[in-house]
Amino acid sequence: MIPENIIDDIRDRTDIVDVIGGVLDLKRAGRNFKANCPFHGEKTPSFMVSPEKQIYHCFGCGKGGNVYSFLMEYEGVGFVEAVKELAGPLNVEVDRYLTGSEDRSRFDPFYRAMEFAQMHFRKGLEESEEASGYLEKRGFGKELVETYRIGFAGPSWESLYKAATEAGIKKDALLEMGLIMRSRGSTGYRDYFRNRIMFPIRNLPGRVVGFAGRVMDNSEPKYLNSMENPIYHKGKILYGLDQTKDDIRKSRTALIVEGYVDHLMLWQSGITNISAVCGTSLTEDQARLLARYAKRIYIINDGDRAGVRAAVRAADQLVIEGLDTSIVILPETEDPDSFIRKEGVEALHKLMSSAPDYFNYLHGEANRGSRTSSRRRQVVEHLLATVSRVEDGVRRELLLQEVSGLFEIPVATLRSSLKPGRKRKPSAGQPVRHTVTKREENQKAMFRIALTSAALAALVTDNIIEEDLEGESYRKLLKVLDEAVEKGVDPAGPKFAGLISDPELSALFAEIALADPPPGPGREILHDIVLWIKKASLKAEMVEMKVRLRQLEEEDSDETSSERIGIVSAYIQIERELGKLEIKEDSQS
């Protein structure tokens, strides 16, 4: 276990703006920073970061919290990983607190198995002249092999299985990761990958989650890939992005190819803002992932028909995510690898600079060959279906105008045949927001003002008790506020967020703290709100009492009469309290 004070210390010494600014385009917005939210698709920023409070919150999807929760959410890592990541640059040593026996995450054994396999395959490559000779002949340079940790699985049936189990890797983890399979052989298990060049597939934080294995001769299957497993979801990972994301971010541009080898060869030729979709068509998740780093995408697929079709599908997805998308067309018999081998990287750059953007490309396709009118119709229908899935109304309109200009069809006509925008189903990351009651609204406003100064926080904790609040999270937040007042922690400062560990509460806090305080004099407004909340809670209680009293009256028996008397007297008391409700004030304020 990492001690609390170390965790707090690392957080206190880290600036959330640096961390988030390292991966998102943060723009100044008054006291805060804003950016397009990385957790849901949007074109106008509702993701806010507060340097003063060291928190973030998205007003679109509700995600929020401190720097740790950001890293966990953004990189998909566990808490310990997030702490370690921030500890590194501060030269804080946290490994010594980790006994290794604690279950840091249930996925840990899987990562360990994959990591071991990668090292094993690396060794396999060093030991095989045949494999290293093959890579050399195919033009895989040393740096490339090193950077992408390319390895080799030898011909043995149980080389990995034996080495891994000897090293203490659990058989179940190897099975679950698809590294071994059951067999009737001596040990009962055998390696899944044999006699193949091994390409590790890594997730965004750079951990191995799967492998692609390629044969060196003409045997089949040419490629053998890891199945999906608990840490590998094909549709959410882009090959090599862990390696290239910084270059993509810097250039705001990414090249997308179809396979590992294309990716690797282009990378080696100096095109480092590149990534590959492997074995699937580009998914919504992948497009969104790209949108975090890039503005413009060049799709460079094989020149054959299948490649072109896949390019169109990918482009649809990218346009929906708001990315400028161009399609680079290779000669029909070429793939990116073979093309740069023959023509050189300059020729590819030239093709890219003259590549049509997606709509123009389709327009060109529609006008090619014969039967153009039916093709045009098909293409326009296809484009309208894509445009209808764009969430942002302004962008949808702009795209419509583009289609209108290209195909010379009035915008009004296009608009009328636009299918009603298919609503995206909220993904797991986008909680369906519930309607906010007046009471909740006031509770939020109350906390918002209380979080501006210690004196106003005290005004709330002096007057509001947990029972006055509706909703468990608000009651918890009141407790934290109480704690802050007691310990003298400034509710407006960066230390306050440190009192909160519950992620749900952390999100609520971030939402409140990043909202604008109601305009006007804080103390007076707070007075009114506190009064309102107390009244509302008392009234709500009275309503409940009335309901119960009515029930009791209907039953009207001796057993119920004592309860009735109790409620009536409590009711009268509340009524009296309500009548002389006033706010306690600190003498010094």
Ligand SMILES: [Zn+2]
């Ligand atoms: Zn969001």
